[in-house]
Amino acid sequence: MKKLLIQLDTDLHPAVFDTVVAYDGGADHVVGHGGCTPENIRALVEGAIFTRAPKEKKYTAMFVGGSDMVAGEKLFKAVQKYFFADFRVSIMLDSNGSNTTAAAGVAKMLSSSKVTGKKAVILAGTGPVGRRAAVMLAKEGAKVILTSRDATRSAEACNIIKTRFNVDVEPLAAPDMESRGRAIEGAHIVFACGAAGAQLLAAQYWQSSPTLEMLADANATPPLGVEGMDMMDKGKERHGKICWGAIGFGTLKLALHRACINKLFESNNLVLDAEEIFALAKTMS
Numbered sequence: 001m002k003k004l005l006i007q008l009d010t011d012l013h014p015a016v017f018d019t020v021v022a023y024d025g026g027a028d029h030v031v032g033h034g035g036c037t038p039e040n041i042r043a044l045v046e047g048a049i050f051t052r053a054p055k056e057k058k059y060t061a062m063f064v065g066g067s068d069m070v071a072g073e074k075l076f077k078a079v080q081k082y083f084f085a086d087f088r089v090s091i092m093l094d095s096n097g098s099n100t101t102a103a104a105g106v107a108k109m110l111s112s113s114k115v116t117g118k119k120a121v122i123l124a125g126t127g128p129v130g131r132r133a134a135v136m137l138a139k140e141g142a143k144v145i146l147t148s149r150d151a152t153r154s155a156e157a158c159n160i161i162k163t164r165f166n167v168d169v170e171p172l173a174a175p176d177m178e179s180r181g182r183a184i185e186g187a188h189i190v191f192a193c194g195a196a197g198a199q200l201l202a203a204q205y206w207q208s209s210p211t212l213e214m215l216a217d218a219n220a221t222p223p224l225g226v227e228g229m230d231m232m233d234k235g236k237e238r239h240g241k242i243c244w245g246a247i248g249f250g251t252l253k254l255a256l257h258r259a260c261i262n263k264l265f266e267s268n269n270l271v272l273d274a275e276e277i278f279a280l281a282k283t284m285s
């Protein structure tokens with residue numbers, strides 16, 4: 001029986017990245033749909049849940065992606081509303097690589113040091129990766145601050161996190177380099193989660209910090225998010241701080257994404273979101 005992955009994307013085109021990783025993760029065939037919304041996916045979900053016998057349902061799975069995390073979360077929920085009794089298939093949410101990237105970055109940091117009780121700053125944390133990184137660090141017991149260039153956006157992201165995960169993350173407006181420099185004062189951990197090519201932190205702000213222990217930067221597009229780090233950094237010590245660059249933890253991100261796809265075909269009732277993906281990342285880091 002062929003392993004079929006139904007890829008639902010909230011963007012116009014199903015992400016090629018997710019399609020390629022789906023094949024590498026063990027799917028025999030990937031059926032991608034773009035422009036998916038809670039209003040237009042009913043037939044797609046019913047096609048997935050009604051076609052195979054109970055024992056064979058595990059060979060069909062669904063994946064929700066796209067660049068908009070909020071839209072992805074709504075779609076992920078909407079798909080599961082059509083599931084009932086054993087008429088369900090395993091499903092994963094990873095809008096813009098949010099869960100797998102954040103989980104890999106945080107798991108790698110955890111492999112370097114404990115984060116419990118430490119102050120962690122997620123720079124530009126309003127995107128998909130930043131929101132999930134904030135949740136994962138908060139669940140590990142860190143006191144998390146999430147910055148944005150805009151106060152309303154950071155507050156909105158923290159509210160959404162509180163509603164979905166019941167963890168407290170503190171919003172902070174940090175519109176420029178200087179304010180982001182101030183934001184990391186007294187911090188032990190920094191995870192830069194800004195858009196590709198957006199430099200968030202100049203070297204002077206972190207290299208001389210007396211408290212900072214670890215940094216991770218998800219951005220692999222020059223200029224990097226944190227000046228003075230290298231995207232290949234794999235727990236490399238720089239200025240007394242442990243550094244994880246985007247490619248440095250990206251190897252785990254890819255392995256994790258593939259492992260999640262593989263896992264989807266083990267049963268027909270797996271739901272892979274932040275909690276489950278982070279738990280798996282910790283076993284792989």
Ligand SMILES: NC(=O)c1ccc[n+]([C@@H]2O[C@H](COP(=O)([O-])OP(=O)(O)OC[C@H]3O[C@@H](n4cnc5c(N)ncnc54)[C@H](OP(=O)(O)O)[C@@H]3O)[C@@H](O)[C@H]2O)c1
Nearest residue numbers: 097124126127128129148149194195196198218219246250
């Ligand atoms: N390493 C990996 O394996 C991997 C995998 C997936 C993604 N990524 C990378 O991870 C990063 C985060 O991904 P994402 O999808 O969450 O990012 P995103 O949504 O594109 O951007 C995150 C945030 O960056 C801020 N931002 C945008 N332009 C900026 C600018 N010029 N200056 C300062 N801040 C700016 C925005 O926040 P505000 O508007 O609220 O300030 C935005 O919400 C990206 O660099 C992405 O390429 C890495």
